[in-house]
Amino acid sequence: MRQKHYLEAAARGLHDSCPGQARYLLWAYTSSHDDKSTFEETCPYCFQLLVLDNSRVRLKPKAKMTSKIQKLLNREARNYTLSFKEAKIVKKFKDSKSVLNTYIWTVSIYFLKEYENKETFLSTKSVT
Numbered sequence: 001m002r003q004k005h006y007l008e009a010a011a012r013g014l015h016d017s018c019p020g021q022a023r024y025l026l027w028a029y030t031s032s033h034d035d036k037s038t039f040e041e042t043c044p045y046c047f048q049l050l051v052l053d054n055s056r057v058r059l060k061p062k063a064k065m066t067s068k069i070q071k072l073l074n075r076e077a078r079n080y081t082l083s084f085k086e087a088k089i090v091k092k093f094k095d096s097k098s099v100l101n102t103y104i105w106t107v108s109i110y111f112l113k114e115y116e117n118k119e120t121f122l123s124t125k126s127v128t
Contacts (some may be wrong), residue, residue: 014093041117065093069089069093072089
């Protein structure tokens with residue numbers, strides 16, 4: 001556990017002087033973790049630190065409820081049988097999530113990350 005934190009701290013320290021070594025250390029950090037917990041301030045493709053000068057982050061919110069979806073949800077609540085197509089529309093709306101869209105300037109890559117609630121990614125983190 002201490003080695004993982006050391007890798008993260010070393011990567012942050014080498015970010016300005018040696019970005020290649022910092023990327024390697026971040027790759028080692030993410031590969032040593034299990035699949036469920038990854039370092040959120042790192043690009044999963046190029047393993048660069050996501051700081052303000054090399055990335056842009058925006059929230060793509062969950063789709064709004066249209067009148068058609070509202071009608072289908074009301075019919076479902078009253079235990080009406082929905083057709084396959086209608087059930088698919090309702091399931092797609094219920095399973096949709098907000099997405100964090102990140103663009104990295106240096107490699108021109110977009111990557112999307114789904115979140116259940118806004119508190120997980122809107123918390124303020126200091127990146128130094």
